[in-house]
Amino acid sequence: xxSSRRSESDWQGLVNEFLICKRKLESKKDALLILSKELDSCxxxxxxxxxxxxxxxxxxxxxxxxxxxxIDGDSSLPPEKRNQVNLAQLLMDxxxxxxxxxxxxxxxxxxLSETQGDNKLLRMTITKQRxxxxxxxxxxxPAHEREDLVRQLEKAALHVEExxxxxxxxxxxxQDVKAERTVFKEKAERLNLExxxxxxxxxxxxxxxDALCMENKYLQERFKQVQExxxxxxxxxxxxxxxxxxxxxxxxxxKSNSRALTGVLSPKQVQGLLSEDNGCSLPAxxxxxxxxxxxxxxxxxxxxxxxxxIQHQRQTNRILGNRVADLERKLKTLxxxxxxxxxxxxxxxxxxxxxxxxxxxEIILFGLYVKEKLTQKRKCIPHQAMQDVDEFVxxxxxxxxxxxxxxxxxxLCSEWVPSE
Numbered sequence: 001x002x003s004s005r006r007s008e009s010d011w012q013g014l015v016n017e018f019l020i021c022k023r024k025l026e027s028k029k030d031a032l033l034i035l036s037k038e039l040d041s042c043x044x045x046x047x048x049x050x051x052x053x054x055x056x057x058x059x060x061x062x063x064x065x066x067x068x069x070x071i072d073g074d075s076s077l078p079p080e081k082r083n084q085v086n087l088a089q090l091l092m093d094x095x096x097x098x099x100x101x102x103x104x105x106x107x108x109x110x111x112l113s114e115t116q117g118d119n120k121l122l123r124m125t126i127t128k129q130r131x132x133x134x135x136x137x138x139x140x141x142p143a144h145e146r147e148d149l150v151r152q153l154e155k156a157a158l159h160v161e162e163x164x165x166x167x168x169x170x171x172x173x174x175q176d177v178k179a180e181r182t183v184f185k186e187k188a189e190r191l192n193l194e195x196x197x198x199x200x201x202x203x204x205x206x207x208x209x210d211a212l213c214m215e216n217k218y219l220q221e222r223f224k225q226v227q228e229x230x231x232x233x234x235x236x237x238x239x240x241x242x243x244x245x246x247x248x249x250x251x252x253x254x255k256s257n258s259r260a261l262t263g264v265l266s267p268k269q270v271q272g273l274l275s276e277d278n279g280c281s282l283p284a285x286x287x288x289x290x291x292x293x294x295x296x297x298x299x300x301x302x303x304x305x306x307x308x309x310i311q312h313q314r315q316t317n318r319i320l321g322n323r324v325a326d327l328e329r330k331l332k333t334l335x336x337x338x339x340x341x342x343x344x345x346x347x348x349x350x351x352x353x354x355x356x357x358x359x360x361x362e363i364i365l366f367g368l369y370v371k372e373k374l375t376q377k378r379k380c381i382p383h384q385a386m387q388d389v390d391e392f393v394x395x396x397x398x399x400x401x402x403x404x405x406x407x408x409x410x411x412l413c414s415e416w417v418p419s420e
Contacts, residue, residue, distance in 0.1 A: 214326050221319045225312065232308055239301070 218319065218323050218326075225315055225319065229312060232305075232312070236305070
């Protein structure tokens with residue numbers, strides 16, 4: 001039984017191996033067919049490449065023959081093609097020659113460097129033999145070495161001068177930076193002192209440098225304006241003086257006593273001269289024409305003076321507006337830093353009394369200045385504006401006073417021009 005079972009199992013194994021070999025054989029057949037197909041395609045490609053190679057050889061041989069014929073000088077070809085072929089050949093020859101010459105130049109440069117080294121060694125040995133190794137004395141340099149040393153010394157001197165110049169510029173820049181550093185350091189010290197004063201509540205008041213600079217700027221602008229006003233007054237005085245001289249001179253007064261016109265006229269004089277009775281009775285004489293011309297020039301001068309006065313008043317208004325804006329900005333900085341607050345908020349009055357009232361003193365002085373200016377214009381300014389300014393100056397509650405309201409009233413009043 002066991003032998004029969006073994007034979008059956010062996011038979012089954014042999015059958016399985018046979019099937020496996022059969023499958024392998026089929027796969028080998030398929031692979032062989034594929035390889036045969038690829039071989040046929042490769043043979044076809046080989047034949048094509050052979051044909052192409054043969055064609056290229058034939059073309060190459062034909063071109064060679066043509067170029068040889070051209071180089072040899074075929075009388076049947078035109079001269080242009082001959083020249084082209086000759087130029088191409090010359091170009092190739094020149095390139096080959098250039099390559100050879102470049103190689104020769106490299107060799108020659110190498111030989112030159114070697115010979116220079118040999119010459120240096122020979123000179124050193126000759127100098128040693130001439131002077132001796134143990135001899136102590138001044139070394140004798142040849143002429144070309146001395147020239148090289150002189151050139152090197154000149155270059156070194158120029159370089160030293162450039163370095164000295166750069167050192168001077170850097171030292172100047174360093175001084176400027178040090179000056180700026182001291183300025184910023186002093187400013188920081190002032191700020192620290194003011195902060196210590198604000199936090200510590202010292203009674204001694206520190207000078208506000210920024211406020212002094214602002215005041216100085218304002219006073220400079222006012223000084224320029226006053227100088228312009230003084231020049232204008234001088235010109236007016238000169239005109240009045242000339243008018244008085246004309247009236248005192250009897251010759252001019254005898255010629256035209258009724259028509260004597262000065263450089264400055266009042267409105268009543270102009271109205272009397274241009275009245276209907278006098279205008280109709282004016283004869284067409286050279287004297288009347290000259291009087292009318294002088295009247296026109298006088299009127300133009302008065303108009304020019306009025307325009308200058310208006311420009312000065314506008315400039316003063318602009319300066320005062322800038323001053324008001326600076327003060328408003330200062331109040332904002334005080335409000336941000338906590339030195340001043342709106343009504344209803346608490347204030348440390350004991351510590352901040354001086355810092356709080358210092359800008360309001362400037363506000364009150366500004367209000368008095370505005371009131372003085374408005375009193376000069378009281379005839380042509382509305383009554384409400386004067387009442388507002390009086391209330392501002394006489395107000396005791398400093399927190400309710402607004403610089404913007406004063407500036408608004410001042411700009412409202414500045415639109416009016418005083419009548420003379």
